[in-house]
Amino acid sequence: MSENYSRPLDALNENRGKNVVIDLKNGARFTGKLRAFDIHINLVLDEAEESRNGEIIRKCGTIFLRGDTIVVICPSA
Amino acid sequence: MSENYSRPLDALNENRGKNVVIDLKNGARFTGKLRAFDIHINLVLDEAEESRNGEIIRKCGTIFLRGDTIVVICPSA
């Protein structure tokens, strides 16, 4: 992410098209390429995978995550 | 889903009429054909089935899912 922004959604926007790791309130983790998001933090990920405890349990393709289930969005290592 | 959209609901819209898998906050999973949705992510699915732990437990026909129970919407494999 670049050095100059002042709003969280601007920062999130810089992750568009990049791989991210999403942790959910229910303990699930999704990785994928961030395609789209809105002010509710509803997200669309491409090439998404779900994992639990570090193990991939599902390849999902393009998914829609409801914003209110999301805890944290990290860039993929 | 197509390559060009910028908002999550646009992406969701491309799944209209297609089979999707919906995971809920209570651990239930519903599959069915996405018929309709709104900004709350309230959904209507046709030919819906409920499953738990990979086993179909109910065939439901056309159902209404309240948006705030939804975690993730995946295209059906």
Next chain:
Amino acid sequence: MSENYSRPLDALNENRGKNVVIDLKNGARFTGKLRAFDIHINLVLDEAEESRNGEIIRKCGTIFLRGDTIVVICPSA
């Protein structure tokens, strides 16, 4: 439900006067005839019955269900 509608509440509306099965977040299930609903998915059911684990535990008459407790609304089999 008919083939032509685009909004979830339109679909729900087609269930008015018909028997439906309502699953709640607390694990309860109510069946009854759908009399009324609003945008919060607050519902009124006639001839309602509550069941747990497939067993009827209460005959309730006409009930009011608060929308935010609702997970899914299915047509009665």
Next chain:
Amino acid sequence: MSENYSRPLDALNENRGKNVVIDLKNGARFTGKLRAFDIHINLVLDEAEESRNGEIIRKCGTIFLRGDTIVVICPSA
């Protein structure tokens, strides 16, 4: 309740002055005479009693129930 209404709050209104049973999200049950309610489903009950597992545990007089704790409102049998 009468046969002709289309909105849930209209139905609820017909229970004014009548005995109702209220189930809460925390598992408590209150019975009493419905005195007042608003769009949040905040309720006032007269001659209210709290019960747990079918046993009356408290006589409360006139109480105020916060709407977001309510699951279902049934007419008293």
Next chain:
Amino acid sequence: MSENYSRPLDALNENRGKNVVIDLKNGARFTGKLRAFDIHINLVLDEAEESRNGEIIRKCGTIFLRGDTIVVICPSA
């Protein structure tokens, strides 16, 4: 409370200056004199005491209770 009111907050208002018992979602109970409230049911109690399982565990003086933690407000016996 008087016989003539139609809105829940009007009923609540009649408890101003009187002793009330407040049950919270986390199982705590506070008693005190109702000093003030607003539409969120945020409350101020004077001479408040916290109890658990019928035992007073804290004398608190004048407290502020956040409305969304409240289940029920009863007049003090």
Next chain:
Amino acid sequence: MSENYSRPLDALNENRGKNVVIDLKNGARFTGKLRAFDIHINLVLDEAEESRNGEIIRKCGTIFLRGDTIVVICPSA
């Protein structure tokens, strides 16, 4: 707090600059000097300390508490 106010936030305002005890929904307790708050009951405390079961577990300096985690605000004994 003074005798004359009618709104909960006015009462809260009288605690500005004074020591308060804050109980959170997750069971944590924070004590500190109330510096600022807003209508969501987001709070800033100076010289804050976190305790669990009566034991101080952390000295935090000036902290920001998100309003929706707060249960009750008491004046410090």
Next chain:
Amino acid sequence: MSENYSRPLDALNENRGKNVVIDLKNGARFTGKLRAFDIHINLVLDEAEESRNGEIIRKCGTIFLRGDTIVVICPSA
């Protein structure tokens, strides 16, 4: 933080560019440099690390935390 401010977000703003410790409702703790926040307390942290029970479990780089998962924001010791 300086002595003169009256709103919680002003206080939070003084932590911009400084190291903070964030506790979440799910028990996770994130530390990092506060880059940005908004009125929902959505946050962006740089050089973020996640810890559980005092042990660092992940170095995350720049992360986005959804505001409604946050309990408390402390300056880093």
